[in-house]
Amino acid sequence: MLLQREPRLRELRVFDLHLGPWLEELQTGPVQVTAIQGDVTQAHEVTAAVAGAHVVIHTAGLVDVFGRASSETIHEVNVQGTQNVIEACVQTGTQFLVYTSSMEVVGPNIKGHPFYRGNEDTPYEAAHRHPYPRSKALAEQLVLEANGRKVHGGLPLVTCALRPTGIYGEGHQIMRDIYYQGQRLGGRLFRAIPASVEHGRVYVGNVAWMHVLVARELQQQAALLGGQVYFCYDSSPYKSYEDFNMEILGPCGLRLVGARPLLPYWLLMFLALLNALLQWLLRPLLLYAPLLNPYTLAMANTTFTVSTNKAQRHFGYEPLFSWEDSRNRTIRWVRAMDGSAP
Ligand SMILES: NC(=O)C1=CN([C@@H]2O[C@H](COP(=O)(O)OP(=O)(O)OC[C@H]3O[C@@H](n4cnc5c(N)ncnc54)[C@H](O)[C@@H]3O)[C@@H](O)[C@H]2O)C=CC1
Numbered sequence: 578m579l580l581q582r583e584p585r586l587r588e589l590r591v592f593d594l595h596l597g598p599w600l601e602e603l604q605t606g607p608v609q610v611t612a613i614q615g616d617v618t619q620a621h622e623v624t625a626a627v628a629g630a631h632v633v634i635h636t637a638g639l640v641d642v643f644g645r646a647s648s649e650t651i652h653e654v655n656v657q658g659t660q661n662v663i664e665a666c667v668q669t670g671t672q673f674l675v676y677t678s679s680m681e682v683v684g685p686n687i688k689g690h691p692f693y694r695g696n697e698d699t700p701y702e703a704a705h706r707h708p709y710p711r712s713k714a715l716a717e718q719l720v721l722e723a724n725g726r727k728v729h730g731g732l733p734l735v736t737c738a739l740r741p742t743g744i745y746g747e748g749h750q751i752m753r754d755i756y757y758q759g760q761r762l763g764g765r766l767f768r769a770i771p772a773s774v775e776h777g778r779v780y781v782g783n784v785a786w787m788h789v790l791v792a793r794e795l796q797q798q799a800a801l802l803g804g805q806v807y808f809c810y811d812s813s814p815y816k817s818y819e820d821f822n823m824e825i826l827g828p829c830g831l832r833l834v835g836a837r838p839l840l841p842y843w844l845l846m847f848l849a850l851l852n853a854l855l856q857w858l859l860r861p862l863l864l865y866a867p868l869l870n871p872y873t874l875a876m877a878n879t880t881f882t883v884s885t886n887k888a889q890r891h892f893g894y895e896p897l898f899s900w901e902d903s904r905n906r907t908i909r910w911v912r913a914m915d916g917s918a919p
């Protein structure tokens with residue numbers, strides 16, 4: 578999107594642990610695209626990649642709520658990695674840093690308090706035990722506290738953090754896994770979450786667009802945007818996590834069975850705990866990481882939606898993709914996956 582929507586772009590550097598063939602497709606236009614294979618936990622690699630950059634968009638992260646990675650690894654990538662990016666900006670004189678934070682920095686909290694169509698100023702007790710939200714909250718704090726630090730050359734570092742709600746769209750692995758789960762169950766999914774529990778979702782293209790826009794406006798309005806957080810939002814409907822997924826998986830042939838959860842919450846939590854026990858027992862032999870675990874069940878059962886226009890007020894953000902367009906693009910992606918089932 579930077580290549581399509583940022584006319585002043587002269588070079589795009591993509592720094593990632595895993596580079597993919599998709600990068601070759603980007604290298605066909607007038608803008609120089611530099612792919613750098615590297616690890617954000619390695620400060621020297623980050624510094625080398627950042628040197629000479631005008632703006633850094635730091636979106637790398639270990640997104641794991643399924644117990645695949647250790648809490649130490651999650652912390653090392655998400656927190657230490659972010660610290661490395663900040664120090665690289667300071668040492669090399671890069672003045673603008675945008676961080677991809679997350680709704681999870683706020684909630685849902687461990688007490689299951691609902692956050693109903695809240696905004697960046699809504700009071701809410703952010704309390705986390707899980708390594709992922711803790712790491713995102715610590716990383717966001719580092720980024721916001723770094724705002725105003727002097728970078729090499731004496732100018733101030735200008736930072737901000739974007740907080741996407743549940744991202745969906747092309748490449749969404751969880752949506753993909755749920756689709757194949759439904760196919761294995763004869764085209765059916767079984768409701769486990771009450772339809773009344775709203776969970777915020779935002780299309781990946783609109784998240785990308787907000788990053789492009791804030792990276793541009795951060796340079797023009799440093800005093801207003803520096804040190805700020807912005808929820809990522811669009812016109813995706815407020816629905817339960819499962820009902821939202823069915824907006825996409827329904828047209829792909831799946832059916833959600835049950836107008837209300839087929840099992841009581843206590844039984845679902847028992848099954849989630851059983852999954853967690855199995856994961857622990859099997860770990861020496863294999864990685865067992867199902868969707869259902871105590872954390873994901875609690876998350877899915879706690880309302881968390883945002884209603885805000887802070888990004889619009891501060892830097893003129895308007896979603897680039899309508900709900901219909903976002904939905905149709907995602908449906909097309911799911912349909913194109915057929916035949917590539919794992
Ligand atoms: N998926 C979601 O619903 C949401 C994601 N986010 C945030 O968005 C950002 C992108 O996440 P997704 O696109 O969902 O996940 P993703 O796993 O598709 O993207 C993460 C990227 O970071 C790279 N990466 C991981 N460890 C690295 C390391 N040590 N060094 C360099 N690169 C590394 C991965 O290779 C991958 O390309 C993350 O910071 C995540 O916390 C925020 C809110 C919602």
Ligand SMILES: C[C@@H](CO)CCC[C@@H](C)[C@H]1CC[C@H]2[C@@H]3[C@H](O)CC4=CC(=O)CC[C@]4(C)[C@H]3CC[C@]12C
Binds near residue numbers: 743818
């Ligand atoms: C119990 C299952 C019955 O169908 C449903 C399980 C759904 C969960 C896998 C998801 C429910 C809420 C999701 C999280 C939410 O969208 C916020 C997130 C923000 C991020 O930064 C990363 C992803 C995630 C933690 C997301 C992960 C999947 C859910 C827990």
